[in-house]
Structure formats: structure tokens, C-alpha cells
Amino acid sequence: MGEGKSSVIVQIVAVHLADGTRLVCVIVAKPQSKQMRHMLVTKLGGLLDRQVHFLPFSRSVIMDHQKLELIRNMLQSCMTNGGVLMIQPEEVLSFKLMGLELVGTNTTGRSDAALGKGMVRLQQYVEDHSRYIIDESDENFSVKFELVYTIGMQKAIDMSPERWIIIQEVLGLINSYASEAMHQHPDGILRAPGRNGQFPLLRFLRVAAADSLLQSVARHIRDKGIHGLALAHQSSQVRQIVFKYITQVGMDEDDVRLGETGRHGFFSDKIRNVLYLLKGLFVGGVLAFAFGQKRWRVNYGIAKRSLPTMLAVPYRAKDSPAPRSEFSHPDIVIVLTCLSHYYGGLSEEALDTAFEQLGRSDQGSMAYGDWVKESPSLEQVYHQLAGVNLKDRAQCVARVYPALRQTKTVVDFYLRTVVFPQEMVEFPKKLSASGWDLARPKRHPITGFSGTCDSKLVLPIEVEHIDLPE
Template sequence: MGEGKTSVIVPMLALSLCSSSSSLVRIIVLKSLFPTNYQSVRYKLGGLLNRRVLSFSCRRDMNFSESQANQIFNRLQYGLSQRDVVLTSPEDILSFDLLTIDKCRRNEFDVGRSMLSTQRWIKTYVRDILDESDEILHVKYQLIYSIGGQKQVDGGLERWRTIQSVLNLVKKHATSIATDFSDDISYKVSERKSSFPEFRLLNHRPFPELCKRIAKDWLNQKTFRQLDEELILQFILDTSVPIACLKDRFPYNIIQLFLIMRGLLSSEVLFVTLKKRYRVNFGVNPNPKFNRLMAVPFRAKDVAAENTEFGHPDVGLVLTQISYYYSGLSDLQLRQCFDRLSQNENDPEVIYN
């Protein structure tokens, strides 16, 4: 940071690579830094050297027609001949790739064929310069387009309830784990007994012990035979134990619970979520235009990543519940809950009396 890579080295490298008309230079920058980098590159290459800087953006709501897709292709070819420079972000590149697949899935083959031709041409003639390459090449940079009708996650309501049970057990063991691993956990006791404590793992060391305590307590809440409990415990805490050992002993819906617990504990979904900082790495987007009640990734303190959600459903569910444990419900959300209850209950006296 601050050593001139973006402001000095990137423009020099782009100018060197685009000196020949055999390759089109594409500078890939982080989405959050795009406006700043665009102004910088445009000033240095456009203002001083009269090189045209093209910005390439793509989103799912851009419904390209065949003529528009051809215009993009022709403009890139013209940019190659004029030695222009393209500035884009990883999200825009991935979005264009996914839009191509989506067009073919919708049987819009003419548009899809044109976009696919553009992709093939880009792979042949474009040379990429990655600014902040450690961030851009990080595994977290993924883009997922949901398709088809909306469905419940596998397990339905039981997945939500199981996650709530696990978080309740995290709350139960938070104090003892924080005492045993004081250097590896950020912990603050909640002011009210009913509140969820500020509990965050700083590294992996305390997580195996936390998993063992959660798994044992969760099994104690169930009514399995003692002989089966040992097998279930091994299955939940060890990903190498095959599922075949459970198929003849338990029905499918019970095995689903074991798989949910296994994902949270031994597959370390819970570890990933408990490492994140509330309102810094995740939270509920307060923007009313977003129209989502699920937790989303945050780019910085109280700055939600726009049009972004967690790719793993269990991560999203866990962080959503933690978000509301910390923030509580607003007056509007509370009224919505009561309205929903009143709509679904035809005879409240039968339930509450």
C-alpha cells in the first residue's frame, strides 16, 4: 500500500503492453476502487498520452440483445486496433461469463453465440493486469446466479431450528471456552442474561473443543440409544466417517439432521461464521431498496456490499441469526411478526389456552 503500484506501475505496464496492436490491455481492479482507479488511469493515459480508456461493466439486469452483444465485440476489436485500454472489475468479468450461460439456458442462442465469440476473442487477444492481485485472486471472489424457482434449503425449517440450537449451545459454553482459551477468543459478557454474548474466534485452536461440547450437549437433548450415540458423535465430528453406516439405522429426516450438524461442526461452517465481525464483515443491509432480511457481506464498518449475498446457505443462515441476536428486531419488524401470526392463526384460543 502507498508504494505507487496503482498510480505509477500499472499505467506504465499498461502502456508498455498496449504498444503493439497484437494485444488489448485489460486492467482489473477491485469494484470498490473502480471510480478512483478509473480517474487515475484516465488522467495518466488519456490526458497525457491521448490513449482512450474504456470501462467495461456487466450486471445480471443488463438484458443484452444480439445487436448489443455484437457492438461490444466490435468495440473491443476497434479498441485493439487503436491500442485502447480497458478497465473492469472481477465481478463484471464473472457476470459476463454467467450471462452467456444464462442466455443459452433461456434458448437465446443467437445472443449467447455472440457473447461466447466475444469470450473466445478475449482469451486470445486480451492481456490482463491485476491491481491488488492478492484480493482479486482470493477464493472469496465468486459470483453465483440463482436460476429457477425459489425453493427451501434442504431440511427446511429443521435447518433453521438446528442452527438456533447450536447457537444456543455456543452461548452456553461461551464463558468456559473463553476462560480456557483466553488468548484465542474475543469475548464480552452480555449485559442481559437473555442476550447473545459478543463471542468471536481469533484462530482455530479453541474450535475443536467447542465442537465436542456442542455435539455432546446436542445429543443429550435427543433420545437416541447409547450404542448409537457413539456412532452419531463420530459421524458429526469426523468427515471421514461414511454416511453408509447410518442409512440402515435411521430414517432419512434424522440423517439430514446429522448432516446439518456435521456441516456446522466438522466441516467448519460454524468456525467460518464465528470468525467474522458483526457490522464489519457481515450484517443486515439497512438500505430499504435492498429488500432482503438476510445477512450479507460487509466491505467495511457499516458498509454493506451491494448486490451481494453469502454463497453458502448455512453461512447465510448462521450469520443472519447472529445479526438479529445482536441487533434485535425493530418496531416495524415486530409488528410484521405479529401480523404474520394473526394471519396464520384461525383460532388462537386453541393454541394459547
């Protein structure tokens, strides 16, 4: 690192290979694109009089035959004149996926099979004539880098709204048993102090501490049940089967048969879905991942960006959200979104919306009573919903909202009634491509440069890692 890989070597290799018989493509990730653009233009364009081309492309581009012809002519001119094409990996993959989308589906409202076939042919032309030079190849080849094209009409995810209600209840149990686990493992759990009713900042530092805490939560579910899984009146055998299922990777066949033929047919399809969800949270590692490997405002958080969303999104660094990335696993999204709102609290606009939803609810007074129980700093005069005058803005902002903004029951209500019903949707089909698609075998080889060798064991199968001599 820092030895001129991007500023010197990539430039020399690109000029040498751009001999008029190959389309030389310098592929660089978005964070380094501005610097690489400046170096290519000043060195290749300014000193050597070589043309540097760019192809900004995304799904927002409305393609037609005229634009396709312009792109084809530009690529051919770049190759024959010895130019260099600088492009980002998501632009390469986006062009590929759009062609497949236009060929294979009519659900987008702008599908054109002839245009799609033309894009596929141009993609094949590029693969036959291109010579890829990939800067920071360890990052661009990572399987974590994935581009997804969703297809079809949105629909609610499976098990909604029970899915997020159960997860919110599990998070509440984690908070309840965190103190006990901290006494057993003082150095294994980080828990910031917080007032009653608030979900404190919580992190798993040791695997043993995390396992102990999650086992305590699982035992609570076994003994008392959870939303959608009433176990209090079930036999000890059924409760033990449930406990083993949500805390162990496998189960004995005898336990499975006993559960399926248990009293009153307990293990119905609806119960199985709840068990699948809990198994993913505990055994599947969703909770351990969220509390152990992700840090709020460093790896995830709520962000204001060009594509607005109220869900948690990945962060590149401290307070630096990724502009377009999203978490793909729905349970991870729900957990991290809950934690982001627990830690950061609700904004004034969010609380306005929560009170509006409360006013529309038939059980608004009862729900507000739950808010009051978990908000000890709320003044007595506002303990009845009728005592809150939402039209008195100064009163709400100064005396009501500060006591409610980080109360877990308030946040849960807002997420259940506003955020998750609106944001937690899925599509019937999708097209996806990852960094490994950049390494597909082509006529010409691929050259990648990286300042580290940490990822050499997870490189694409077609890519061979070569260490430079000391």
C-alpha cells in the first residue's frame, strides 16, 4: 500500500495494453473513482494524448435504441483509438442486468425484448474484446458486493406483522436478561446505563457471554412463551422440544415426531413459522451478528440520502452511510432498524406520526397508558392521552416528546404501525450479480491490483493470487 499501485502501475499497464485491438477497462470502486479519474485524465489524456472514456450507468437510465447505438460507437472508438474506459463495477453489472431484465420480463412497464437482446449482444462484444484492469481487486471481487434488480410488484414479507412483533419482544427479553448475563460475564457484555423503559446501548464482546444471554432468553420463551407461541399450558415435553429446536442446530427424529403428533396438534403451520423465525434469531446467528459484529453509527444506522428509507442501512465508516446499499436479510433489517431507533430515539416528525396513529386506533388510550408506564420522566399532567394537546407545539416539543422519544414501547409502536408496514416489502423475483461476475472467464485475461493479501483465500475461482517478490 502507498507504493504507487494506483497512481503509477495502473496507468502504465493501461497505456501498454491499449494498442487498438483491445478495449482496456480500468475498473475502480466508487470511493476511489474521483482520484482515479483525475490521474487518468492528467497523465493519459494530458501527457500522452490518450482519450479517457466514462460510462455512467444505472437502472435509472431509460434505455432506447439510440442510446444503445451511442454506447456501442463510443466503445468501438475507445478500442480502435487506443483509449481507456474508466468504469465502476456497479456500472458494469448494471448494464448486464438491465439487458437480461428487458429480455426476460414484461413486468417493468418498459420492457423491450429487441432492445434487451441488443444490450446482451453488446455485453458479449465487450466481454470478447475487453481487457479488465481492476484496482483494489480485493474489495471489488468481494461477495459482499452485490447488485440486485428487483422485478414485479411489491408485497408484504412473510409473517407480517407477527415477524417484527416477535423480534421486538425478543429484543425486550434480551434487555431484561442482560444484567444477569453481565454478572456472570463482566467482560463479555457492554451495556450503557439507561433509564427505565429505554433500551440501552448493548454489545456482545465475548461468545460465552452472548451464548449465556441468549440461552436465558430461550429458557424464558420455553417457560412462558412469546407472541404467537403460547407454551405456558403445554406439556414439559413440548416445551423442551421447542427449546431444543430454537437453540440447537439439529433435532432427533423422535422429538420431531413427538412434536408433530403432540397434544391438540400444537405444531401447526403457523407455529412452525414462529419456530423457524426463532431458530434463525438464535441458532442462525442473527442476534449474535447484530449485537456482536455491528456497531450503531459505524456499521449501520438511519440515514438521510437520495433514496429515502426509514430502515437501517449499512455504513462505510463512522456517520458515513453507504449511498445506495441495503441489508438483504429481512430479520437483520428488522433487528438493526429497531436498535437504530432505540439508540437514536424518535424525531419530532416521527412522534407526530405516532400520535396520529394513536388517535386513529380503537385502543389508543390503552396503548398510551403503556407509554406512560415506561416513561418515568413524563409529567403527571400528561399521563392521560386527553391531556396532550398536539396543537400546542411548544408544549409537545418541550415537555412531552423528550420523555417519550427513546421509550421502547413508543418506538415499537411507531415501527409496528408506520415503518415496517410501509418499508418491509419484498418482490416476487430478482436478478443479482456480485463481484465474482467481474471475474468470469473471457478471451483476454483479467489483471487486478490490491495492497493487501488478506482476501486471497476468497477470491473468485478463476482468479489466481500472485505475490510480488520482496
